[in-house]
Amino acid sequence: xxxxxxxxxxxxxxxxxxxxxxxxxxxxxxxxxxxxxxxxxxxxxxxxxxxxxxxxxxxxxxxxxxxxxxxxxxxxxxxxxxxxxxxxxxxxxxxxxxxxxxxxxxxxxxxxxxxxxxxxxxxxxxxxxxxxxxxxx
Amino acid sequence: xxxxxxxxxxxxxxxxxxxxxxxxxxxxxxxxxxxxxxxxxxxxxxxxxxxxxxxxxxxxxxxxxxxxxxxxxxxxxxxxxxxxxxxxxxxxxxxxxxxxxxxxxxxxxxxxxxxxxxxxxxxxxxxxxxxxxxxxx
Amino acid sequence: xxxxxxxxxxxxxxxxxxxxxxxxxxxxxxxxxxxxxxxxxxxxxxxxxxxxxxxxxxxxxxxxxxxxxxxxxxxxxxxxxxxxxxxxxxxxxxxxxxxxxxxxxxxxxxxxxxxxxxxxxxxxxxxxxxxxxxxxx
Amino acid sequence: xxxxxxxxxxxxxxxxxxxxxxxxxxxxxxxxxxxxxxxxxxxxxxxxxxxxxxxxxxxxxxxxxxxxxxxxxxxxxxxxxxxxxxxxxxxxxxxxxxxxxxxxxxxxxxxxxxxxxxxxxxxxxxxxxxxxxxxxx
Amino acid sequence: xxxxxxxxxxxxxxxxxxxxxxxxxxxxxxxxxxxxxxxxxxxxxxxxxxxxxxxxxxxxxxxxxxxxxxxxxxxxxxxxxxxxxxxxxxxxxxxxxxxxxxxxxxxxxxxxxxxxxxxxxxxxxxxxxxxxxxxxx
Amino acid sequence: xxxxxxxxxxxxxxxxxxxxxxxxxxxxxxxxxxxxxxxxxxxxxxxxxxxxxxxxxxxxxxxxxxxxxxxxxxxxxxxxxxxxxxxxxxxxxxxxxxxxxxxxxxxxxxxxxxxxxxxxxxxxxxxxxxxxxxxxx
Numbered sequence: 001x002x003x004x005x006x007x008x009x010x011x012x013x014x015x016x017x018x019x020x021x022x023x024x025x026x027x028x029x030x031x032x033x034x035x036x037x038x039x040x041x042x043x044x045x046x047x048x049x050x051x052x053x054x055x056x057x058x059x060x061x062x063x064x065x066x067x068x069x070x071x072x073x074x075x076x077x078x079x080x081x082x083x084x085x086x087x088x089x090x091x092x093x094x095x096x097x098x099x100x101x102x103x104x105x106x107x108x109x110x111x112x113x114x115x116x117x118x119x120x121x122x123x124x125x126x127x128x129x130x131x132x133x134x135x136x137x
Numbered sequence: 138x139x140x141x142x143x144x145x146x147x148x149x150x151x152x153x154x155x156x157x158x159x160x161x162x163x164x165x166x167x168x169x170x171x172x173x174x175x176x177x178x179x180x181x182x183x184x185x186x187x188x189x190x191x192x193x194x195x196x197x198x199x200x201x202x203x204x205x206x207x208x209x210x211x212x213x214x215x216x217x218x219x220x221x222x223x224x225x226x227x228x229x230x231x232x233x234x235x236x237x238x239x240x241x242x243x244x245x246x247x248x249x250x251x252x253x254x255x256x257x258x259x260x261x262x263x264x265x266x267x268x269x270x271x272x273x274x
Numbered sequence: 275x276x277x278x279x280x281x282x283x284x285x286x287x288x289x290x291x292x293x294x295x296x297x298x299x300x301x302x303x304x305x306x307x308x309x310x311x312x313x314x315x316x317x318x319x320x321x322x323x324x325x326x327x328x329x330x331x332x333x334x335x336x337x338x339x340x341x342x343x344x345x346x347x348x349x350x351x352x353x354x355x356x357x358x359x360x361x362x363x364x365x366x367x368x369x370x371x372x373x374x375x376x377x378x379x380x381x382x383x384x385x386x387x388x389x390x391x392x393x394x395x396x397x398x399x400x401x402x403x404x405x406x407x408x409x410x411x
Numbered sequence: 412x413x414x415x416x417x418x419x420x421x422x423x424x425x426x427x428x429x430x431x432x433x434x435x436x437x438x439x440x441x442x443x444x445x446x447x448x449x450x451x452x453x454x455x456x457x458x459x460x461x462x463x464x465x466x467x468x469x470x471x472x473x474x475x476x477x478x479x480x481x482x483x484x485x486x487x488x489x490x491x492x493x494x495x496x497x498x499x500x501x502x503x504x505x506x507x508x509x510x511x512x513x514x515x516x517x518x519x520x521x522x523x524x525x526x527x528x529x530x531x532x533x534x535x536x537x538x539x540x541x542x543x544x545x546x547x548x
Numbered sequence: 549x550x551x552x553x554x555x556x557x558x559x560x561x562x563x564x565x566x567x568x569x570x571x572x573x574x575x576x577x578x579x580x581x582x583x584x585x586x587x588x589x590x591x592x593x594x595x596x597x598x599x600x601x602x603x604x605x606x607x608x609x610x611x612x613x614x615x616x617x618x619x620x621x622x623x624x625x626x627x628x629x630x631x632x633x634x635x636x637x638x639x640x641x642x643x644x645x646x647x648x649x650x651x652x653x654x655x656x657x658x659x660x661x662x663x664x665x666x667x668x669x670x671x672x673x674x675x676x677x678x679x680x681x682x683x684x685x
Numbered sequence: 686x687x688x689x690x691x692x693x694x695x696x697x698x699x700x701x702x703x704x705x706x707x708x709x710x711x712x713x714x715x716x717x718x719x720x721x722x723x724x725x726x727x728x729x730x731x732x733x734x735x736x737x738x739x740x741x742x743x744x745x746x747x748x749x750x751x752x753x754x755x756x757x758x759x760x761x762x763x764x765x766x767x768x769x770x771x772x773x774x775x776x777x778x779x780x781x782x783x784x785x786x787x788x789x790x791x792x793x794x795x796x797x798x799x800x801x802x803x804x805x806x807x808x809x810x811x812x813x814x815x816x817x818x819x820x821x822x
Binding site: 567569580581582644645646647648649650652653677678679680681682683684685 | 688689690691692693694695696738741744745746747748750751752805
């Protein structure tokens with residue numbers, strides 16, 4: 001029987017960021033991004049939920065070993081973004097506005113490149129417990 | 138690249154309600170709705186999660202500005218239902234049983250009418266942290 | 275060794291209420307209680323945390339058997355207030371304003387009368403996850 | 412109008428388990444399952460979310476009466492697994508490795524057999540708040 | 549009857565910060581503060597719980613009107629720190645290391661000066677859901 | 686100014702246990718401990734909150750470095766109890782009933798012996814999110 005099961009792993013990281021469009025005036029940025037455009041940055045405790053879908057191995061009963069998945073997230077995502085200033089300290093957001101939408105797309109692409117193609121991937125990112133995003137939708 | 142991302146906003150409101158079918162006897166209502174048919178109403182802290190799916194704007198990185206979405210939910214849903222008796226104080230539930238299923242459908246219809254047609258919408262409503270509903274399913 | 279340990283049990287109930295002072299005008303009540311004075315009631319999912327402190331029995335290792343404590347809370351508090359309109363359906367709040375402060379004092383007195391005098395008692399009540407009270411302070 | 416709504420009920424149970432493949436050496440089991448292969452078992456507070464999707468009854472406004480669904484979960488799942496050793500006390504895992512993936516498939520099959528075929532079913536199982544699974548994915 | 553009840557209000561703010569002692573070398577700061585000394589700042593979703601203890605007013609049943617307390621916290625704490633870089637944008641932490649311990653003391657002092665002396669005050673601050681502080685202890 | 690601040694660190698571990706008094710009959714144990722006396726064990730995700738109170742260092746602003754405290758909890762508590770059968774795999778509960786009360790006392794004694802005497806200690810242990818204990822009370 002080939003039944004696909006989703007397995008989820010939750011991790012978190014803390015980072016600073018600032019939202020703004022370089023070509024815009026301060027007034028335009030303030031109007032669009034409000035307090036999030038503060039030039040000296042603010043920050044979040046980002047919660048990340050990685051969903052991997054596949055067929056459990058008939059012998060082990062695992063879709064993927066969660067300690068393997070957790071290590072992959074740590075090496076590829078947390079070590080890159082945790083306790084960083086996303087605008088200043090990361091090449092991914094050097095010229096890309098670090099909105100939650102853009103962060104979740106970047107994390108998806110990083111993890112997608114590392115996972116076996118037989119596994120489906122989805123990523124959810126909480127910027128706060130009231131604001132969060134998911135890709136694919 | 139046209140990639141659809143979902144963005145979620147969580148809000149809450151408090152309301153009183155009573156579940157019953159007008160044409161039924163008290164015994165029938167009690168059998169079907171239990172304590173929820175108490176004639177003097179009871180209440181809940183409703184948690185609402187609104188999910189909007191679309192393509193992030195290439196310049197701002199936003200699917201929708203969350204302060205715009207939050208204001209829309211406030212004006213259209215919270216101002217209408219917060220600290221209200223759903224059966225007595227709202228036209229939506231004057232003759233519609235305010236089950237979680239019916240409330241989520243009503244909120245979906247209210248928000249759907251206000252959102253750009255290019256955006257997809259889904260609504261989840263928590264009546265308690267153990268009982269909740271979602272539309273579309 | 276006589277060491278006192280606290281043990282906590284969390285329960286919940288749903289109820290409707292209205293805040294108002296009978297001798298006041300509608301304007302005075304609205305000014306003091308805001309939307310909480312809505313004449314048709316609103317409601318909450320109340321979360322209740324009961325803390326009992328005492329010396330663990332040397333044989334069983336129990337301060338109090340939690341199934342006994344849980345049954346006591348159910349019989350004395352939940353059966354009395356769950357799915358009720360506090361103002362209309364309960365004698366305790368027939369002439370006492372059902373603020374969180376007054377509710378926690380009433381629940382404390384009910385439970386205190388049932389517990390062995392050798393045990394200390396404290397009660398916390400969440401009206402929402404952002405508004406809560408505790409007695410004794 | 413025939414609109415399908417999902418309704419969710421959260422329940423929980425506590426159980427002990429051990430992960431291992433009978434034909435493997437202790438070293439192989441330790442390499443694959445880490446501390447989860449401890450021969451004397453460890454345990455979890457499992458949180459279970461059952462999602463049932465269907466068309467609300469036009470009279471009652473219910474997809475399914477949640478007290479009926481809750482009783483079904485209690486009788487079929489909680490009474491079977493709560494406070495049990497999954498490997499030793501249940502026939503379902505006597506020869507099936509009790510990974511989260513396998514547990515969620517077993518619970519799905521148990522509940523699917525009891526539900527009206529017009530209703531869709533999905534089950535999510537939290538082993539911890541950071542590790543969870545869902546079927547169908 | 550003069551019985552003191554505690555009432556709690558939870559609020560939150562997002563901010564960036566960096567931990568370091570000005571007179572220390574980078575190596576000393578890194579050894580003491582780890583990733584928290586990153587020169588480009590990182591950030592948090594700070595959760596704040598303000599506890600006010602007093603005797604409920606016999607007429608209203610309120611220790612303090614929570615909408616008054618919430619407005620006070622907003623005006624005195626959130627408007628000052630929300631979406632700010634604590635090191636660069638606030639005078640309170642211009643020369644004081646913004647550890648959780650120091651932040652909670654600063655917030656306590658700000659609120660203490662605004663509250664009626666008959667009311668007791670305690671402040672809890674969550675830097676993450678696993679790291680938090682309280683004053684008075 | 687010498688002001689004492691409390692700092693909290695939350696950790697967790699998973700374990701199996703069984704509650705029973707050796708000298709009692711199965712019927713006596715079942716009557717006192719219910720399903721918790723199941724001879725084949727059941728288990729929990731234990732959440733542990735360690736509270737340390739002291740005066741922040743005037744230079745660093747730390748009561749205690751949380752990475753030091755976290756390492757201490759890991760070395761002394763998690764490595765000892767995580768993924769273990771408390772009754773069979775630990776000397777602490779070889780002849781002591783592993784109730785939540787007894788576990789919290791054991792953890793307190795272990796940590797108290799490791800902490801500087803100038804620091805106060807309190808430990809809270811969640812067996813489930815509805816059942817928890819604290820020492821000192």
